[in-house]
Amino acid sequence: MAPSKVFTGARVVLPTGIVDGGRVIVDGTRIAGHAREDAETVDVRGHWLVPGFVDLHNHGGGGASFSGTADDVLTAVGTHRRHGTTTLVASTVTDDMDTLVQQAGLLSELAEQGEIAGIHFEGPFISPCRKGAHSEALLRDPDPAEVRKLVDAARGRARMVTLATELLGGIDSVRLLAEHGVIAAVGHTDATYEQTVEAIDAGATVATHLFNAMPPLGHRAPGPITALLEDERVTVELINDGVHLHPAALELAFHHAGPERVAFITDAMDAAGDGDGRYLLGPLQVEVADGVARLVDGGSIAGSTLTLDRAFRRAVTIDRLPVEHVVAALSANPARLLGLDDRVGSLEPGKDADLVLLDEDFALKGVMRRGAWVVAPQLG
């Protein structure tokens, strides 16, 4: 039988608040309410104990991407796991339909094996005006039949599709996704405020990296940002790497949406957890310098090199957000959105033993996934 452990002396972040000197019991792969008699006690000496992170939007890491082979996917997953992400939705980038259908098949198998929590299709149904690091020649309108084709290719593992809902077929595609239990995310969009409200009313529930790849907020043209921030039904993704968003913009969004409607994401590309140099994002060349990824052609920001442990540390130490709100944005909120909150997203008995251990400076010291150490802490 798998070992039982009792973590003591932790600053535990629970859905109800922070418990100083709290205990978390792990029995096998799950968190337990009671310790077995033979349980090993592990004193974590005042470290923070928080739930494993859930990343809704991630293209790769460790020099590999989710557009690559099964080995590439495992390399990227492993890299982010070592940075505390125990649940990860793999994001594709714009490519031709045949390539995406094939990739959906490969990713659905890895989802079946429990390596990833599903697939997020970012593109090709996005606006050429807000294409960011997506190939313009491969963009297309969100024809519901083609959206359906991708969802079917994912064999029940499609979790989210980002689309520019103002394009021809956009609203019908949102309805189709909602009917299939797939999140419709508004993003890479040139929509007006009114068009975005229509998309939300049709069933869109996520803002793909709010602020990035959409029109700015204007006082006569409030745009998608205002519509997405003000509606209680929408969760907003934020890339908290200090590059994609000014800290004041992040604070504005966090303050307005409230702690229950924010999900911190990485939008990471291959260079996350790796280093500077030349990489590919789908078919496009990217240069990473000082941890900032930009398209070689045109210089658009091309994803991030962020890992969620860094997003955590930044949110607490630079943005000065309360720890429990940061934990919600990194774990509980995305878990709920994915419908996985019965298994992950908080430190409650019965859930998977997915834990992250952080020291008093919020540096990552340990990661446990389903009861097994991914990064074993040195507590000596």
Ligand SMILES: [Zn+2]
């Ligand atoms: Zn992305």
